[in-house]
Amino acid sequence: MIWAKEETLPRAEIEKIQLERLKETVHYIYEKVEPYREKMDAAGVKPEDIQTLDDLKKLPFTYKADFRDHYPTGLFAVDKKELVRFHASSGTTGKPTVVGYTRKDLDTWLNNVARIACMGGATPDDIAQNAFGYGTFTGALGLQGGLEKIGAAVIPMSSGNTKKQIMFMQDVGTTLLIATPSYALHLGEEIRARGLDPEKDLHVHIGLFGGEGMTEPMRDEMHKVWGENFLCTQNYGMSELCGPGVAGECEQLCGMHINEDWFIPEIIDPKTEEVLPPGEKGELVVTCLGKEALPLVRYRTGDLTRLFYEPCKCGRTTVRMENLSGRADDMLVIRGVNVFPTQIEEVMLQIPEIGPHYEIVVERKNRLDVMTITVELVDDRLLDSYSKLSELEQRIKKGLKAQLGLATQIKLVAPHSLKRFEGKAKRVTDLRKDGL
């Protein structure tokens, strides 16, 4: 099922819509959002200079750091009374990245999610179990709204509580699972460990996965666990752009279709910042079109990918982005949560008993991400008793939990036992091979 006719327009028509909306957007931000106006003035570009899609590259980039610099709502283009929703995701440091929606934004967003849900095989008959964590995270409420638009029934289960997840699947007859791919694998294995065969004993036959990338080896595992006929697709988004609904895979599994009438993608070389030709790998830069509350122009996503413009066998003509192949920065995705090493550093610097050096190791144990942070003990007073040392450990964990919203493992080591770096430190080791 194709949700919107805009997904199948000839390229010339897609581009016509894009250009029209781009011109409007550029005038809008120049008029309404001071930081944009300042940036454009500094770059010597006026809204009238944008006459073709190619002119997009004249505009300055927007960075995640801009959200921090204009925290919480300095990039918003409307008054707070026009907003109907806030969401938030992690920032690069202690303050979250806050995003907002007007009623029209919410409607556009959820329609875009409806499109990607249809790409992934959802129908009005589906019973969708939503195992994304509810809260300020855009994933859970975004998918819920999109599926409700289609007419599917949503179970707002939230993440975790495996036993209850399985009970609802059995008793209510869930047909569609929304989760991070790693949690879906974990859940599937737990189901098998209880002696159930998902293919025979359950009705779940569609997986809509997001929050973190799904590699092809993970998809293979997914079929082993959930059955050969399980249709599992992934979708892409980030809260700054709207949340989920930016792009999604169709049943052809040949990349994620970008909702191009609302988002203009570019691929740039993250170092030279030059726009690269179609098919080349680089950093994805996205310009949002028609957004009222939080317009975003040339946003540096940090995600590395490629774009393919050939029409798809599914009938959609929208550009497809390849599975993400990494990050241009040092952001980590842990259990679907974005984590920046700078956030961890900020917590560490507030604890005087430990040194400023740290190491982060990320592994996947039993399909779930485990992050271990190694820090050096420097205060000898803690050696009076074990309870003082474990109190320190708990204090670090609590600080990180408050900052990241994630549980972490802490390892205390002797001073000078962590590697010292000249120049750029390599503090993060990611052992999750192919996401498995």
Add this chain to the structure above:
Amino acid sequence: MIRQVSVFVENKPGSLMDVTSRLTEAGVNIRAVATFDTPEFGILRMVVDKPDEAKEYLTKLGYVVRIHEVMGVALEDKKGNLNQMLAILAKGELNINYIYSFIIRDGKEPVMVFNTDDFAKAEKVLKEAEVKIVEEADL
């Protein structure tokens, strides 16, 4: 009162030996030693003949070292003596955080007690090295 030297050590092969070999270099004599098992790290507690020199030397090498006082009680090698002392402390509602014994004892060979995950293997390697393993009955 007795001054005790505590050193932060990681729970990994060789970490205790690192400390003892450093103290040997510094000419410090270890009279008693104790650690307790935790998964990640430990506190090595020692009574040595020159605590200040031990701390200075180890700190210079980057160890986290603490000197603090503990109480020493002389026990005759008689049945029930330890129990008697503990009973006195218990009656006084005193909590004992840790207790360990000296390994250097006049007239008798010192006894070192340790815990490991693989006793069978430990016994094998010790026997191969012709180290005398002391059984409970030998004490």
